[in-house]
């Protein structure tokens with residue numbers, strides 16, 4: 001018998017539990033004919049959210065001319081539209097060469113970490129986080145160091161904790177704003193303070209803004225790149241998956257800003273460009289959606305303003321959660337998630353993955369445990385707010401029923 005084939009040690013500290021082992025149980029239940037309510041993945045399409053028709057038309061019309069590879073950084077028309085979006089968002093000095101289109105933000109996160117990190121280099125990443133940032137850092141032989149976000153302060157980053165965790169090895173800091181999983185939208189003053197800390201220590205700033213158009217209660221989003229000084233390199237990530245509801249197209253982009261910051265980072269940027277060339281280019285048909293998406297009718301607004309479906313869904317989840325004894329949820333101001341706390345005095349959960357599995361088995365509802373987002377304690381879960389409000393209301397009632405059996 002041949003010796004077993006093992007995965008590489010590069011994967012020793014890599015973990016992505018949003019699609020983790022509980023999902024296998026859910027698949028088994030589905031194979032047995034059970035219907036599962038999947039509140040585990042922020043994928044709008046299965047919940048009846050369709051991409052704007054004009055985007056679909058544009059992609060279909062351009063399909064015949066999208067057969068070849070394109071420039072490694074992306075189609076000119078797409079990058080031009082992203083450049084104009086930078087102007088709208090007040091991110092200064094972004095030219096066409098400062099924009100890289102990728103197969104979703106996911107590919108670009110991995111690419112950026114591969115280009116930046118040497119063994120043991122540290123990246124400050126929020127806790128809770130969108131765990132790809134941690135996984136990509138560890139995969140790239142770096143070390144993810146988590147700074148806490150403060151639930152009592154609307155989940156804003158704890159600046160003292162950020163300062164405490166900076167070492168001689170810290171190379172970058174990640175902001176996720178609007179945040180997955182907490183739904184926080186950071187006030188510009190907080191972002192400015194983070195930028196000041198980053199500048200003081202010469203850190204690259206990565207700003208994941210993929211939910212920048214999914215905002216509730218009149219909150220405004222200000223891009224990190226619009227607040228930074230010229231001598232700071234800010235790498236902004238965004239894409240079509242959420243605001244334009246076409247996650248399956250796999251289309252995202254990365255923007256480099258900061259005039260002097262870019263000059264100082266020439267070598268890193270060369271590395272990025274080389275990695276972009278190595279994978280030839282991003283999916284070309286999907287890039288045709290970018291110009292129409294960014295420049296067209298912003299139908300996302302119909303979903304988040306009063307009377308809009310996404311807002312109604314956020315409201316139901318928020319209200320129902322806070323009515324459950326021992327459960328509290330900060331009101332999400334953006335994105336597609338709620339991240340409630342289950343008071344450990346009331347719910348003595350030692351293993352939150354097991355709790356999520358129990359919920360699946362008992363109520364056929366699939367959530368993701370808080371520790372999957374690198375939250376240190378087993379006292380949170382993430383709930384996706386994409387299904388219709390009545391379905392979510394029913395799911396929250398079933399969650400409450402389940403929790404009543406889990407109490408001390």
Ligand code: PLP
Pocket residue numbers: 042103104105106107130176180208210238239240241247250251252
């Ligand atoms: N960044 C955040 C914060 C996300 O929540 C997600 C997906 O859920 C991504 C990036 C990945 O986006 P994409 O579909 O563009 O790869």
